[in-house]
Amino acid sequence: MRIQLLKRASGYKPFLYDVRHSDTCEYLEKRNHPFVNIVFNSFLNHSNINKCPLPAEFSVEHFRFPVKALEMLPLPGGEYAIYATFSIDNRDRVIVKVFFTLTESR
Template sequence: MATLRDLFLWIGLWYISQVQGISKFTNIECLSMDETFTNISLCRLYAVKRDVVEMSLRAHILDWPKRPVSMRMQLLKKASGYKPFLYNVYQSDVCEYLEKRNHPFVNIILNSFGNRTNVNKCPVPPEIILEHFRFPVKVLDLMPLPTGDYGLFTTFSFDRKERAQVKVYFTLTEYR
């Protein structure tokens, strides 16, 4: 026979399972440290609705080097500045990664782009396009994150020099 305590326990568990969240982009920065490598023509967020923000990016790769281009992806959480949170992934060759798809965290991020980008394999097209990309809420099912402000910093480099960087900031808020 169910007791009052059991009833409150079930109501509490149901309530917790009904908690939903808002997740949206808050800022984006695109930096080209080497103008002979890339030119970024579009890097901005668009407010579609109150809780919906879309991101668009266009970068022209002027001369893809013959040497491997490395990529570093960092997930940071805001706590008196942005601090390393969970992931700091270094891929020594972008083309090798695009062929093998051998890192779970990077797979989650890049697979969430779906058909919003033209970068799927090498050779990388001369113009990289990401259009009308909304925060991938389904990613949070694979990689649950606590409430807070986050930054996803992606840096591209070759010859031991950083050439381009994209910093995407987003927030996660739980609500009932």
């Protein structure tokens, strides 16, 4: 599993977070990373990737990222993306890309 925060500046570039967990089930058991928690909590009601054993088929449906969840992070205004990649047997199986814009007056 890999969760990245990117900021747009001549394309999307890594910004603040690039978190890799070798075992998604281990993360789901401990939930010990604040940024990953924000991303996972936003998926909970729209995905079947929330407990182990992981399903054979992943799904994310009717998802709209709650940008307000990022208010506690020190993010300046700008265009951002969050990429969430889930791999099994060293092969990417699911890639979710979320794009959003933050304004200074949040």
